Amino acid sequence: MENHIIPSYISQTASELEPWLIHIRREIHRFPETGWLEMRTSAMIAKELRALGYEVLTGRAVCKEAARMGVPSPQETQAHLQRALAFGLPEEELTPDMREGFTGVIGILRCGSGPTVGLRFDIDALGMQECADADHKPAREGFASAIPGKMHACGHDGHAAIGLGVAKVLAAIREHLHGTVKLLFQPGEEGARGARAMVAAGHLDDVSVFIGSHIAPTGSLDDGDVTPGTYGSLATTKYDVIFSGKAAHAGGHPENGSNALIAACTAALNLHAIPRHSGGQSRVNVGTLRAGTGRNVIPDRAVMELEVRGETTDINVFMARSAVAVCEGAANMQGCTVEMIKMGEAEGQHSDLSLIERIAGVVKRDLPDLTLSSIQNAQNWGSEDISIMMNRVQARGGLATYMRVMTPMAGAQHTVRFDFDEQVLSRSVRVFCAAAADILK
Numbered sequence: 001m002e003n004h005i006i007p008s009y010i011s012q013t014a015s016e017l018e019p020w021l022i023h024i025r026r027e028i029h030r031f032p033e034t035g036w037l038e039m040r041t042s043a044m045i046a047k048e049l050r051a052l053g054y055e056v057l058t059g060r061a062v063c064k065e066a067a068r069m070g071v072p073s074p075q076e077t078q079a080h081l082q083r084a085l086a087f088g089l090p091e092e093e094l095t096p097d098m099r100e101g102f103t104g105v106i107g108i109l110r111c112g113s114g115p116t117v118g119l120r121f122d123i124d125a126l127g128m129q130e131c132a133d134a135d136h137k138p139a140r141e142g143f144a145s146a147i148p149g150k151m152h153a154c155g156h157d158g159h160a161a162i163g164l165g166v167a168k169v170l171a172a173i174r175e176h177l178h179g180t181v182k183l184l185f186q187p188g189e190e191g192a193r194g195a196r197a198m199v200a201a202g203h204l205d206d207v208s209v210f211i212g213s214h215i216a217p218t219g220s221l222d223d224g225d226v227t228p229g230t231y232g233s234l235a236t237t238k239y240d241v242i243f244s245g246k247a248a249h250a251g252g253h254p255e256n257g258s259n260a261l262i263a264a265c266t267a268a269l270n271l272h273a274i275p276r277h278s279g280g281q282s283r284v285n286v287g288t289l290r291a292g293t294g295r296n297v298i299p300d301r302a303v304m305e306l307e308v309r310g311e312t313t314d315i316n317v318f319m320a321r322s323a324v325a326v327c328e329g330a331a332n333m334q335g336c337t338v339e340m341i342k343m344g345e346a347e348g349q350h351s352d353l354s355l356i357e358r359i360a361g362v363v364k365r366d367l368p369d370l371t372l373s374s375i376q377n378a379q380n381w382g383s384e385d386i387s388i389m390m391n392r393v394q395a396r397g398g399l400a401t402y403m404r405v406m407t408p409m410a411g412a413q414h415t416v417r418f419d420f421d422e423q424v425l426s427r428s429v430r431v432f433c434a435a436a437a438d439i440l441k
């Protein structure tokens, strides 16, 4: 194959793969797995990558154990394992690590000397009950979630399928690539729990060019098929906060108690009173608060879920430090103690302009039927832990970008009616592969 034929080969193969991509997406959609429970999804990915000739890492080799955040309880993990086996996941496809919730997969394709291109695909679902109405396509066509209370409502089922499509196409053109392809299938993106653990395991340290993408709804900024870069997603820190006090009879001896409920309420109000930061946007939210056991008992325990965010990593650090001070102060006022468990974390992020321009050039030259958004570096709100991977690559002198590939969507992301036009799967495969092939040519 001549080098100039590769782009058309990529496009042709990706469009031939479309029915298979849709099949894989729907298989994953039917069995949504939330963070650190992606056992069936990881097993499916690992099997596919091995068959294509990739070196495959699974289990504890993917994520550094101590850096995993927001890990479910052993009971929840075991319950999910049983559900996955009952759903038809073959026992032999699960390693002992995967059974314990060490999910995520890395696939490596070595194609001689040259740069290492890291491509990231997140694979986890959300804790939501999918809509069962007949006007919701997954319900109507029989691929809606089979797990009560869990749903792929952000498109990561699509991302996993795109990653496998990319794996197929790049394996098919491997003799024409010079360097290393590293596919990172990340667990636990929701709640910003998984990226830190993959970075801590060293998997981004040898990556010289790093590309991630999210499917996204066409909007005013994203008026094309592809937005090759984004910046500014919010840095964030998520905490579970446990206030511990002392129970006492509320009528008999209230002075003997330490009221964890009042400590938590004092904290909730004062968390929302953290000063605004002159350097940029900030956010704080106390999302849940549970306390108390009965009307006439001084509450000895209160549990709160909170998050802070900042436009930059520094602003988020200010918000997180302030939140710790508020919770500790509020606990002190009531003679309580407080434990703050970090459940998730993302940093601020920017895409490198030179990489954005390179990918824009590749789309124009090699994928001329796709349109580029008029703003090629669009601002993100929300938070994404891909930021931690991008910052690691950039800190070591590499280039990184976080793209958007646009598609019509039914229902907004993170809502029970979410669905997307599946043509975005092959379109995304083309963009990833054309970019990787250009960098590794």
Ligand SMILES: [Zn+2]
Pocket (backbone or CB within 6 Å): 154, 155, 156, 214
């Ligand atoms: Zn997402």
